[in-house]
Amino acid sequence: MAKYIVLLGPPGVGKGTQASRLSRRTGLAHISSGDLFRENIKKQTELGKLAQTYMNKGDLVPDDVTIAMIKDRLSRPDCKAGAILDGFPRTPAQAEALEVMLSGFNGQVNVVPLINAQQDVLVDRLGGRWTCRASGHIFNEKFSPPKESGVCDFDGSELYQRDDDKAETVKYRIVVYMEQTTPLIAHYRELGKLVEINGMQSIERVTQELMDALKNES
Ligand code: AP5
Numbered sequence: 001m002a003k004y005i006v007l008l009g010p011p012g013v014g015k016g017t018q019a020s021r022l023s024r025r026t027g028l029a030h031i032s033s034g035d036l037f038r039e040n041i042k043k044q045t046e047l048g049k050l051a052q053t054y055m056n057k058g059d060l061v062p063d064d065v066t067i068a069m070i071k072d073r074l075s076r077p078d079c080k081a082g083a084i085l086d087g088f089p090r091t092p093a094q095a096e097a098l099e100v101m102l103s104g105f106n107g108q109v110n111v112v113p114l115i116n117a118q119q120d121v122l123v124d125r126l127g128g129r130w131t132c133r134a135s136g137h138i139f140n141e142k143f144s145p146p147k148e149s150g151v152c153d154f155d156g157s158e159l160y161q162r163d164d165d166k167a168e169t170v171k172y173r174i175v176v177y178m179e180q181t182t183p184l185i186a187h188y189r190e191l192g193k194l195v196e197i198n199g200m201q202s203i204e205r206v207t208q209e210l211m212d213a214l215k216n217e218s
């Protein structure tokens with residue numbers, strides 16, 4: 001049966017960093033809703049133009065278009081064995097839609113690691129984040145620097161700073177997370193799927209704890 005992992009946690013806690021490491025280790029597809037929106041913005045699709053108006057402010061993109069985008073992505077062949085979901089679901093309506101979607105793929109959410117860290121750490125990490133233009137590889141000028149400044153280690157493409165990583169927008173994104181996404185914590189805890197991970201540890205240590213959580217689940 002396909003396996004689906006939902007990474008929960010505030011902006012900057014390391015969901016993208018960890019999802020990509022877990023994807024390399026498990027072979028499961030890494031599905032990042034934020035990256036999918038950013039690809040649409042780059043290509044200037046209708047979805048991209050709509051999403052940009054919300055993302056620039058730090059607001060969530062409406063549920064209906066977000067759900068449709070993820071449903072389409074999860075239907076592709078590389079998700080046959082399951083996926084690591086990074087940034088979706090982010091509202092109770094999205095969580096409900098995901099359950100319906102996965103039952104259609106003969107699966108369910110298996111485990112929900114919640115990665116957490118203090119707010120000042122999140123703001124500090126996002127202030128130093130550099131993202132690769134080609135495929136979204138993630139670096140940090142203090143904590144995980146690229147070998148050559150401004151250049152992605154993996155594909156040589158240019159590194160840039162996300163528009164929504166300005167300190168005021170980051171603080172607002174954290175408020176949006178607290179108001180709209182944290183209700184999912186109780187939901188997945190009640191279902192017995194939540195595993196809490198301390199995101200203030202090193203990137204390697206967090207990966208180790210996530211791998212343990214995945215092993216214990218299967
Ligand atoms: P999205 O792209 O998902 O952003 P986010 O959830 O705000 O999370 P981030 O990507 O900022 O942080 P992260 O947890 O991935 O951290 P990272 O690994 O990069 O969403 C952006 C926008 O898209 C939303 O605001 C919304 O508008 C829209 N959107 C997306 N999904 C949506 C949905 N489902 N519904 C509606 N709207 C949606 O790490 C951060 C930095 O810290 C990096 O520099 C990294 O190198 C460093 N780092 C990571 N781990 C560690 C560590 N352990 N120690 C030290 N440094 C670390």
Ligand code: MG
Binds near residue numbers: 087
């Ligand atoms: Mg991310």
